[in-house]
Amino acid sequence: xxxxxxxxxxxxxxxxxxxxxxxxxxxxxxxxxxxxxxxxxxxxxxxxxxxxxxxxxxxxxxxxxxxxxxxxxxxxxxxxxxxxxxxxxxxxxxxxxxxxxxxxxxxxxxxx
Amino acid sequence: xxxxxxxxxxxxxxxxxxxxxxxxxxxxxxxxxxxxxxxxxxxxxxxxxxxxxxxxxxxxxxxxxxxxxxxxxxxxxxxxxxxxxxxxxxxxxxxxxxxxxxxxxxxxxxxxxxx
Numbered sequence: 001x002x003x004x005x006x007x008x009x010x011x012x013x014x015x016x017x018x019x020x021x022x023x024x025x026x027x028x029x030x031x032x033x034x035x036x037x038x039x040x041x042x043x044x045x046x047x048x049x050x051x052x053x054x055x056x057x058x059x060x061x062x063x064x065x066x067x068x069x070x071x072x073x074x075x076x077x078x079x080x081x082x083x084x085x086x087x088x089x090x091x092x093x094x095x096x097x098x099x100x101x102x103x104x105x106x107x108x109x110x111x112x
Numbered sequence: 113x114x115x116x117x118x119x120x121x122x123x124x125x126x127x128x129x130x131x132x133x134x135x136x137x138x139x140x141x142x143x144x145x146x147x148x149x150x151x152x153x154x155x156x157x158x159x160x161x162x163x164x165x166x167x168x169x170x171x172x173x174x175x176x177x178x179x180x181x182x183x184x185x186x187x188x189x190x191x192x193x194x195x196x197x198x199x200x201x202x203x204x205x206x207x208x209x210x211x212x213x214x215x216x217x218x219x220x221x222x223x224x225x226x227x
Contacts, residue, residue, distance in 0.1 A: 040213035049207065049217035050157065061215055093157055097212050100171055101147050103157040 002026055002096050006104030012112040019081040021107045023094035028074045029057075031098070038098035041070050041079045044106075045090045053092075054079070086111065114138035114216040116208055121221030128198055132221055134191040134208030142186035145169065145211035148193050150204035151220070158204075161193065162211050176202075198225045 003026040013019045029038045037057035042050035052061045054070040057077055067082045081088055089111060094104040120132040132148070147162035161172045161182040170182055181194040191208050205220040 049219060050214075051217075052213055052215040055213035091156075095157070095213070100162045100211055101149065101159040101209070103149075103159065106156040 002029075002099055002102045004094055004096055004102050004104040006092075006094055006107050008107060009105065010108040010110065012110045013081075013084045014112045015086065016083050017112075019084050019088070019109055021079040021092050021094075021109075023072070023077040023079070023104050025075045025077075025096055025098075027098075029096050029098045030074050037073050037077070038096055039072070039077050040095045040097065042093045042095060043088075043090045044093065050093060081109070084109070084111070116216060116218035118206060118208055118218050118221040121206065121223045123224045123226065124198055125227050126199055126225055128225075129194070129196045130198065130223060132193040132195065132206055132208075132223075134193075134218070136189045136191070136208075138216075139210075141189040142166075146184065146191045147209055147211050148182065148191075149207045149209055150202075151207070152201070152204040155204075160206070163191070195223070198223070200225050 005024045007022045039057040041054040043053050044050045053064050053068055054060055057072055058070045069080045071078050091106045091108050093106050096102050115137045117135045124130055143165045145164050148160040150158050150160050160176055163170050163182045163184055167184055179197045183192045203225050205222050207220045
């Protein structure tokens with residue numbers, strides 16, 4: 001089974017500052033057949049289902065603000081919010097879909 | 113537009129059974145590998161079980177193996193989860209999603225196991 005480890009568990013960032021979330025998988029999520037990383041990022045606000053932000057590790061979902069970016073390959077991935085806004089307060093999850101599904105434990109982002 | 117609608121949740125006592133359903137629309141369900149994912153109150157997302165598009169490739173998380181059974185009816189575009197021997201720690205919101213990235217989560221169906 002693929003284990004996803006997110007860090008930190010929570011972080012408090014000042015408005016307009018950068019927030020960075022890390023995600024490590026227990027094995028590579030890079031497929032040799034299509035050279036794609038099977039990694040997605042989600043944002044979840046209280047009382048709502050998760051909202052897809054990125055897939056294939058760095059492909060932005062339609063409508064996601066460009067202050068959000070995602071990068072990484074293999075087993076190490078990063079989600080960055082370049083300038084934190086009030087509406088970005090949420091829990092963020094990484095998810096692998098290389099072999100069924102596994103989610104990271106989540107990172108709670110708050111305003112400092 | 114793709115949609116997923118989960119149903120069948122409710123309040124049950126420990127040891128009882130429940131059957132969840134998930135009706136899909138707006139995408140080719142019969143060729144889509146699907147999973148159930150759950151989220152306990154205040155906790156993270158947890159994969160429960162998955163099934164291939166033709167009903168093959170069934171897999172379960174260790175914590176439900178032997179108690180839950182996943183199945184599907186492609187003629188009805190519906191995914192099922194038969195939940196037996198329910199325990200208090202099965203209390204959660206249950207979602208169905210494709211075995212892929214998902215941009216169209218449903219609202220989930222809430223299972224509460226309590227005496």
